[in-house]
Amino acid sequence: MNVLNVGKSALTVAQLGIATTGHNIANASTPGYNRQSIVQKAAAAQSFGNGYLGQGAEVGTIVRSYDDVLAKQVINTTSNQSSSSVYLQGINEVNSLLSDDKAGVSAVMTNFFRSVSAAAANPSDIATRQTVISNAQSLVSRFTAVNSRLDEMRSNINTQVSTSVATINSYASSIADLNEKIKQAFSSTGNPPNDLMDQRDLLVAKISEQIKTTVLPQQDNTYNVSIGNGIPIVLGNQSQDLYAVPNDTDSTRLEVGYGASGSPKPISGSLTGGALGGALQFRDETLDTVQNQLGQLAITFATAFNNQHKQGTDLTGTVGQNMFNIAGPVAISNRNNTDQSKQASVAITDPSQLTSSNYTLEYVNGQYNITRQNDKYVWTNVTLPFNQDGITINTNTSSPTNGDSYLIKPTQYAASGLTLAVTDVEKLALADNPSKGESDNTNALKLADLQNQNFVRVNASSTNRTFAQAYALTTSAVGIKANQMSIINQADKTALDNATSAMQSQSGVNLDEEAANLLRYQQAYQAAGKMMQIASNMFDTLLSLGR
Amino acid sequence: MRLSTNTIYANGTNRLMGLQSDVNDLNEKISSGKKVRSPADDPVASARIIEINNNKSMKDTFAETRKTASSMLENYETNLSSVTDLVLNIKSSLTAAGNATYNDSQRQSIATELQGRLDSLISLANAKDSMGNFIYSGFTTDKAAFTSAGVFQGETSRMNLQIDDNRTMPTTFTGDSVFNANGNNLFANMQQAITLLNTPITDATSRTNFTNGLATALQNTDKSLDSILDTRAQIGSQLNEIQILDDTGDDISLQYSKVLSDLQDLDYTQALSDLAKKNTIMEAAQKSFVSTSKLSLFQFI
Numbered sequence: 111m112n113v114l115n116v117g118k119s120a121l122t123v124a125q126l127g128i129a130t131t132g133h134n135i136a137n138a139s140t141p142g143y144n145r146q147s148i149v150q151k152a153a154a155a156q157s158f159g160n161g162y163l164g165q166g167a168e169v170g171t172i173v174r175s176y177d178d179v180l181a182k183q184v185i186n187t188t189s190n191q192s193s194s195s196v197y198l199q200g201i202n203e204v205n206s207l208l209s210d211d212k213a214g215v216s217a218v219m220t221n222f223f224r225s226v227s228a229a230a231a232n233p234s235d236i237a238t239r240q241t242v243i244s245n246a247q248s249l250v251s252r253f254t255a256v257n258s259r260l261d262e263m264r265s266n267i268n269t270q271v272s273t274s275v276a277t278i279n280s281y282a283s284s285i286a287d288l289n290e291k292i293k294q295a296f297s298s299t300g301n302p303p304n305d306l307m308d309q310r311d312l313l314v315a316k317i318s319e320q321i322k323t324t325v326l327p328q329q330d331n332t333y334n335v336s337i338g339n340g341i342p343i344v345l346g347n348q349s350q351d352l353y354a355v356p357n358d359t360d361s362t363r364l365e366v367g368y369g370a371s372g373s374p375k376p377i378s379g380s381l382t383g384g385a386l387g388g389a390l391q392f393r394d395e396t397l398d399t400v401q402n403q404l405g406q407l408a409i410t411f412a413t414a415f416n417n418q419h420k421q422g423t424d425l426t427g428t429v430g431q432n433m434f435n436i437a438g439p440v441a442i443s444n445r446n447n448t449d450q451s452k453q454a455s456v457a458i459t460d461p462s463q464l465t466s467s468n469y470t471l472e473y474v475n476g477q478y479n480i481t482r483q484n485d486k487y488v489w490t491n492v493t494l495p496f497n498q499d500g501i502t503i504n505t506n507t508s509s510p511t512n513g514d515s516y517l518i519k520p521t522q523y524a525a526s527g528l529t530l531a532v533t534d535v536e537k538l539a540l541a542d543n544p545s546k547g548e549s550d551n552t553n554a555l556k557l558a559d560l561q562n563q564n565f566v567r568v569n570a571s572s573t574n575r576t577f578a579q580a581y582a583l584t585t586s587a588v589g590i591k592a593n594q595m596s597i598i599n600q601a602d603k604t605a606l607d608n609a610t611s612a613m614q615s616q617s618g619v620n621l622d623e624e625a626a627n628l629l630r631y632q633q634a635y636q637a638a639g640k641m642m643q644i645a646s647n648m649f650d651t652l653l654s655l656g657r
Numbered sequence: 658m659r660l661s662t663n664t665i666y667a668n669g670t671n672r673l674m675g676l677q678s679d680v681n682d683l684n685e686k687i688s689s690g691k692k693v694r695s696p697a698d699d700p701v702a703s704a705r706i707i708e709i710n711n712n713k714s715m716k717d718t719f720a721e722t723r724k725t726a727s728s729m730l731e732n733y734e735t736n737l738s739s740v741t742d743l744v745l746n747i748k749s750s751l752t753a754a755g756n757a758t759y760n761d762s763q764r765q766s767i768a769t770e771l772q773g774r775l776d777s778l779i780s781l782a783n784a785k786d787s788m789g790n791f792i793y794s795g796f797t798t799d800k801a802a803f804t805s806a807g808v809f810q811g812e813t814s815r816m817n818l819q820i821d822d823n824r825t826m827p828t829t830f831t832g833d834s835v836f837n838a839n840g841n842n843l844f845a846n847m848q849q850a851i852t853l854l855n856t857p858i859t860d861a862t863s864r865t866n867f868t869n870g871l872a873t874a875l876q877n878t879d880k881s882l883d884s885i886l887d888t889r890a891q892i893g894s895q896l897n898e899i900q901i902l903d904d905t906g907d908d909i910s911l912q913y914s915k916v917l918s919d920l921q922d923l924d925y926t927q928a929l930s931d932l933a934k935k936n937t938i939m940e941a942a943q944k945s946f947v948s949t950s951k952l953s954l955f956q957f958i
Contacts, residue, residue, distance in 0.1 A: 138662055145661075202697065209695045209703070216707065220714045227718050231725040231818055234798055235788055547796030547812050549829075555819055561715075562822075578711045586704040589696020596697060607671065611664045618661020625954035 112163070113645040119166030120638035123150055126169050127631035134619045142312025144174040144617040146304050174304040175617045178327070181311060183609040185318040185325070189383035191602040192319045196270075196388030198595040200263060201396050205592040207259055208400070208585045215407070216581050218252045221245050223561040229540055230554035234425075239535040246433065250530050253408050257525035260401045267389045267397070268364040272354040274320045274386035275366060281313045282335065282349040288313070289332035290347040296331045317343075322383025338381040341368055359442045359517035366390075396591060398522075399484075402466040403584045405521030408528045410565050411577050412436045413461040418560060419532075422539030422553030430539025430553070437527020439501060439520040441471075447514045452507040454516035463500030465570040469518040471496075471503055473510040485570060499570070669946040676939040683932045686923050693921045702920045709920075713913045715822075720906050723820045723899050726828045730899075732792065733830055734892045736784050737885055743781070744882050747774050747847065751878060754854055755871050761857040768854035775847045779807050782832055782844075793832035802832035807844025809833045821902050826895060830888055838884035841877050850874040 130148050137143040149170040155162035208214050222245040225238075232238045288310040295303035314335060317323045326334040328346070335344035343350050353374040355367035366381055367374030381387050412434035419430040441454040454471055458464065467484035477491040480503065489496070495504040501520050532538065540557070541550035566580035567573075575583065686692055696703040754767045782793055783801040790798035795812030802811040813834075815827040836843045853870040856863070 205695050205697045209707075216711070220711065224714070224718050224721075227722055227819065231722055232788065234790060541796070545796070546814050547794070547798060547800075549790060549798040549816060550796035550814065551816055551818075552814075555817060555825065558819060579708070582704065582707040582711065585707060586696050586700055589698075589703055590700040592695075592697035593700050607667075611660075611668070614661040614664040614667075615659045618663045620660060621662045622954040623659075625958060629958065 112165075113648070114642060116164070116166035117638050117642035117645060119153060119168055120641065121635060123148070123167045123169055124631045124635035124638060126172075127634070128628065130172060131624050131627045131631060135621065135624050138619040138621055138624075142308050142315065143619070144176045144304070144308055144311075145619045146172050146174045148172050171301045172304065173302060174308065176307075176311070177613065177616050180609070180613040180616055182325070184606070184613050185315055185323055187602065187606040187609045188315060189318040189322045189387070191599070191606040192385045193322075193383045193388035193391070194595060194599040194602045196385045197392045197396075198592070198599045200267075200389070200392040201588060201592045201595055203263065204260070204396060204400055205585075205588050207256060208588055213252075213256065213259075214581075214585070215249075215252050215256060215404070216578065216585070218245070218249045219411075219561075219577060219581070222249045223558060226554060226558045229538070230551045230558050233540040233551040233554055234548040236535055239425075239538050239540075242538055243530075243533060243535055246532075247530050250434070250528050253404070253525045253528050257401065257404060260397060260404070261526070263397060264363070264393065264401075267393050268354075268362075270385065270389040271364040271366060274384070274389075275352045275354045278317055278320050278337070278343065278386075279349070279351045281317045282343045282351075285310055285313050285317075285333060285335060285344045286347050286349040289344070293330050293332050293347075318384060320384040321381060321386045338377065341377060341380070358444045358446060359515075361445075363393075396588065398468075399466065400584060400588060401525070402468065402519075402521045403580075405524035406464055406466040407566060407577060407580055407584075408525040409436055409458065409521060410461040410464060410580075412528060413458075414560050414563070414565050415557065418553065418557050419539050421543055421556070423541040423543045423545035423550075424539045425536040425541075425548060427545055428537075429543060431537065432531045433538075435527075435529045435531045437523050439518065440523055441503070442517045442519070444515045444517070447516075448511050449514075452505065452510065452514065454503065454505045454518065456501055456503050456518045456520060458500060458520060459497060459502050460500040462565050462574060463567060464520060465499050465567060466521055467499075467570060468522070469499075469501075469503070469520070470515060471505075471518060472515040473512060475512070478510070482570065487570070500567075665949065669942075669950065672942055673939070673946065676935060676942060680932065680935050680939060683928060683935060687925070687928050687932065690923050690925075691921050692923045692928075706917060706920050709913050709917055713910065713917075716906055716910055716913070719819065719821050720903065720910075722818050723903055723906075726818050726820055726826060727896060727899050729786070729792075729828045730892050730896050732786055734889060734896075736781055736792065737835070737889050737892070740778065740781050741882070741885055741889070743774055743778055744843075744878060744885065747771060748875065748878050748882065750774070751850060751871060751875050755868070755875075764854045764858075768851045771847060771851050771854065775807070775844065775851065778836075778847070779803055779805065779844060782836055793830065793835065795829070795831045803836075803844065807842070807848065809837055820899065821906075824902070826898070828895075835885060835888050836881070838887075839880065841880045841884075843878075843881040846874060846877040846881065 126148050127150070130146050134145050149172070150167055151170050153165040153168045155164050157163075206213075211217050222242075225241040225245040229235075229238045229242050288306055292303055292306050292310065295301075295306065310333060314323060314325055314333065317335065317337070321337045324336045324340070326336070328334060330346075332346050333344065334342060334346070336342045343352065350368070351371065353367035353371070354364045355374050355376060357363040357365050358376065365376040365378040366386070368377045369375045378390050381390060413436060416432040416434055416436075419433045422430040424430055439456045439458055441456045443450055443453055465482070465484065467482045469483060470481045472479050472481070478494060478496075480489045480492055480496060480498075481487070482499070489498065495502050499520075501518070503518060505516075540554035541547070542552035561577060564574035564576055564579075566575050566577060568575050568580060568583060685694070693699045693702050693706065696707075750767055750771060754764055759767075782803050784792050786792050791800060791802050791811070792798075793802035793811060794800055795802075795814045796816070797812040800811065802809060804810055809832050811832050813831050815831060816829040817825040818828050819825050849870070853867060853874065856867070858864050858867050
């Protein structure tokens with residue numbers, strides 16, 4: 111009878127082998143699937159007087175080919191790649207927006223100054239004057255158009271933050287569920303629930319597409335998952351939600367919040383990687399900078415033109431008025447400030463000293479500190495009103511509360527708020543003050559010459575540049591970053607491909623291999639059957655002896 | 658190395674997609690004719706391109722202004738050339754009037770002739786340009802430079818134009834400086850001469866007065882002529898300067914264009930040969946992918 115049992119064990123093993131191979135074939139293209147194999151071993155032998163007699167084969171367990179280290183590499187490279195790819199996509203848009211002949215500011219500004227030069231050559235001609243007004247209008251429209259495109263990107267990033275947060279939350283809660291199921295499966299059978307584990311690893315990989323993700327496998331076979339620099343979102347069977355919350359000082363700017371559902375704290379600053387990290391980084395590094403620089407250019411240009419225009423006299427003999435209306439700088443109270451009636455104010459005093467940075471005013475330990483955000487330069491214990499960088503900052507209270515803070519944005523809204531104040535051709539002040547006649551072009555020459563003067567302060571340095579140069583610097587800085595991101599993204603892609611293919615090399619299904627395995631188990635099955643046939647023949651022989 | 662079936666397909670598609678993107682990139686470059694289409698393509702070159710384009714456009718503006726300046730100056734030159742002819746005419750009439758054999762009525766007919774010349778002169782001094790502006794009125798170009806009696810009523814500022822980076826040039830002349838140079842008023846002088854010629858010579862005193870008066874008139878006319886010729890010489894040298902600036906500007910413009918072309922224009926030979934090469938590679942990759950993916954053990958079971 112032993113021979114039949116041995117044969118039966120061989121049949122069972124072969125059947126399990128074929129079933130597992132079939133499972134592999136069926137899931138060859140299933141995302142996150144890791145190939146499985148049976149762990150085959152000899153059954154415990156039985157002792158006879160003359161030795162141990164083998165009892166056939168058995169399947170110890172079914173395992174998946176999975177390597178923690180390789181998986182970790184895939185997760186890391188996935189988050190890097192999706193971060194740089196979102197950043198690249200964003201900066202490419204900015205890049206083409208700024209540099210485009212038809213969409214950028216550069217060409218219209220050149221045209222505008224050209225028309226001013228033409229008007230200087232023929233100041234009494236109404237048609238020539240009209241060209242100046244029309245080109246000024248085009249320039250204003252271009253500033254606002256570029257700015258509103260940047261605002262649109264800003265709102266896309268808000269959408270990205272909300273979607274990412276929702277996605278991460280849903281995955282995190284699924285992982286917590288799977289943690290529980292996997293823990294129970296292990297403890298009840300002692301065998302690994304391979305397909306559940308695959309699903310969980312796939313979810314981790316999906317989270318890493320959104321944000322940098324770290325997995326800490328626990329003793330009880332659950333995963334603890336954290337994002338950023340160690341913020342836990344899954345602990346055992348519990349998941350912690352993220353929230354999309356408005357920024358403390360800018361309610362139009364969504365941040366990632368973490369903590370109690372009633373009062374989540376913003377953690378955007380410590381998040382990197384993934385589509386979410388890429389979008390946040392793009393907003394902080396590129397979008398804010400470009401929009402502020404555009405605003406700085408708008409303010410500096412419009413103020414310089416206004417100032418010179420007011421030195422002149424128009425065709426009606428009246429002193430020139432402002433050519434452009436400029437949107438003022440903005441000071442926003444932090445929404446955690448205890449008394450919202452205590453407010454800060456900001457005004458521009460000298461556009462040529464203006465930087466493209468935002469500033470933070472804070473009242474801590476009995477003193478006001480001001481931080482220039484771009485380079486984190488701090489003025490400590492300042493006396494208000496504070497005059498620096500072409501702006502003056504003040505508050506409306508003599509009894510500030512400890513911890514109160516304000517965000518000062520001198521330039522961000524300037525490009526969107528720029529409008530044309532003079533639309534009447536006769537109001538163009540091209541003449542000297544007082545005017546000596548209708549062909550007096552003295553002020554027109556000075557207006558045209560503004561384009562050659564170094565009005566725009568570059569990056570809080572002491573060097574100033576012309577309008578065209580400053581715009582070119584912004585454009586080429588974006589170009590350099592876009593070029594760099596493209597290279598980084600290429601490298602990230604290659605790293606991801608390599609990591610994926612290393613992991614696939616370990617865990618992926620190869621159909622040829624499975625075909626070979628099928629043949630192997632099929633033959634084993636046939637051999638076992640043959641063996642049972644022989645055993646049966648042996649019985650027949652025995653039984654026929656009694657006839 | 659062990660390869661999973663997924664990897665085989667993924668590698669195949671990745672390679673094909675990479676090649677497709679390369680081909681697409683080349684196609685875009687070929688259709689735009691530019692190798693640098695945005696700062697991201699080549700930040701260094703593109704910064705130069707922006708700078709050069711800006712400089713080029715400034716130079717173009719100066720060149721346009723120079724055209725305006727030239728046409729204004731040429732306008733003055735044409736006008737003053739007629740003025741010169743008239744003044745030379747007047748001069749010879751005055752010289753002729755000194756002829757001792759002439760009687761009062763002959764002198765009076767010369768005076769009548771001179772009156773006509775004086776009117777022509779004033780009309781030339783009140784000339785307008787193509788835009789209808791009085792050219793000798795300073796900034797008050799809507800007002801005639803001289804009254805019909807030849808009194809300057811314009812304004813004395815000259816219009817300057819920016820004709821190059823560091824060069825502004827006065828491109829107008831005012832009536833007082835051209836026709837009233839050094840306190841010597843051409844029109845008043847003529848008026849005096851006409852009065853003189855209309856005054857009959859009756860005795861030795863009036864003869865002496867006439868001779869002296871005529872000599873002064875001739876002297877003053879010469880001074881006026883000098884002043885007009887000075888102005889014309891100045892116009893000539895200004896036109897010459899503009900010509901030189903134009904030549905230099907053209908040279909620089911040409912250099913800018915050349916540098917721009919070097920920086921941003923596509924080498925078509927290179928690009929087309931690259932495209933042909935990429936296409937060949939892509940075809941090969943497609944064929945190899947199809948034939949590799951056909952290989953499967955399952956076909957033999």
